[in-house]
Amino acid sequence: MSNSYDAFYIGGKWAKPASSSRFHLINAATEEEIGSVPEASNADIDRAVAAARHAFDHSGWAALPAADRAAALKRFVAALSKRSPDLARAVSSQNGMPIGLSQMLEGQFSIGLVDYYAGLATSVQAEEKRPSQMGTETIVTRRPIGVVAAIVPWNFPVTLALSKIAPALAAGCTVVVKPSPGTILDSYVMAEAAQEAQIPAGVINWVAADRDVGAYLVAHPGVDKVAFTGSTAAGKLIARTCGELLRPVTLELGGKSAAIILDDADLNAVMQGLPMASLLNNGQACYNGTRVLAPESRYAEVVEALAGLASSLVVGDPLDPATHVGPMASSAHRDRVESYIAKGKTEARLVAGGGRPKGQARGWFVQPTVFADVDNSAVIAQEEIFGPVLSVIKYKDDADAVRIANDSAFGLGGSVWTSSRERGLSVAKGVFTGTIGINGYLPSIGSPFGGVRGSGLGRELGPEAIDGYLQYKSTYVFG
Known part of the structure; x- marks a missing residue:
């Protein structure tokens, strides 16, 4: 696995960055540089969001039968499984996670999570009929919410990325992932797996960026929902932006359990x-x-x-x-x-x-x-x-x-x-x-995870997570 990269994964391809800025990845145990990757600018975010928007609006991914999306996720599982040792080693080298833990959580639990949502994708009813108290019936339709900005921290970078990607894709959404500057190498391994799995172009995009460019992504007019894991302080800033935009947001924040x-x-x-x-x-x-x-x-x-x-x-x-x-x-x-x-x-x-x-x-x-x-x-x-x-x-x-x-x-x-x-x-x-x-x-994996009070809003994991990536529409039928 090469530890130096010169491109972002945007629109199903390796795209050259808009600037020469780079992140340098440091081994937490040795303090030695172990790799470097491009640092995204606002222009790179624009390209990634545009690719995700095009994929959502025009690729057919959102309208694809659930069984076909499930099959794509199954291919992703197979490609990730081959790279399980690389994922674990990349994480441990960057953030210091003990290798036994990273093998279990980053290299196995995370892939099991994708497999779980592949199995769950076909259980989502696009449409159902309900009795109506005033008319003949109500038709309730579920549609994917759109383009998701997934902002991932450094402590469990693989699991926390896939806990957003998997339910979003199962619902029919497209995703722009912004990993933490401290743990980026693992995102390239995941991107290579997505490419091998033939996930349609633009459905998943990875762009590494700092906090300011991340804020630009959160407020981007092409984004329909934000999914964030990180500190409570950062979560409050994101919540403020999303509140002003009336943009749906899931926040998995800090704790003192x-x-x-x-x-x-x-x-x-x-x-x-x-x-x-x-x-x-x-x-x-x-x-x-x-x-x-x-x-x-x-x-x-x-x-x-x-x-x-x-x-x-x-x-x-x-x-x-x-x-x-x-x-x-x-x-x-x-x-x-x-x-x-x-x-x-x-x-x-x-x-x-x-x-x-x-x-x-x-x-x-x-x-x-x-x-x-x-x-x-x-x-x-x-x-x-x-x-x-x-x-x-x-x-x-x-x-x-x-x-x-x-x-x-x-x-x-x-x-x-x-x-x-x-x-x-x-x-x-x-x-x-x-x-x-x-x-x-x-x-x-099968039960909702999230917090109350300063620990966040919304839930990840379980079937409840998919619900956060859906829009509901009720059609009242009177005759």
């Missing part, structure tokens, strides 16, 4: 599951349960177990299968995480980590860090750190745990750990969040 350990929990089992629920992807996952709520009666025991867990995790080369925690995705992001750790040292008691790992002379590494005696009002308990930093918060009883979990500006994920399924479900029911797990946490 609670992992509630009940007093009957098996701590050994909890420590086995928490790395996936609270420290996934070096702590760089929006739904991570970084507020760990522990009962008063077992608080010291939980703190000790978490400190031991953090200290036992192998920090190192993300391409080494033995690594549990890789580097932060960029130097600037490591600085941000370290600033929160410094703040935490003034607000709480540090019991594990708190610095940079020894023996790592290069790379943007941070030790897995645990703070105890954290008040839920503390900065480290309220703001999204997006790194391997846990805050352990004490609670009195189940009702108090739910109250603390809900005392947040966010509401994306969460987990409840208990030996009683019924009790776990009861506690989970009281937590105001878009998703929550019992004795574990990992999103399911």
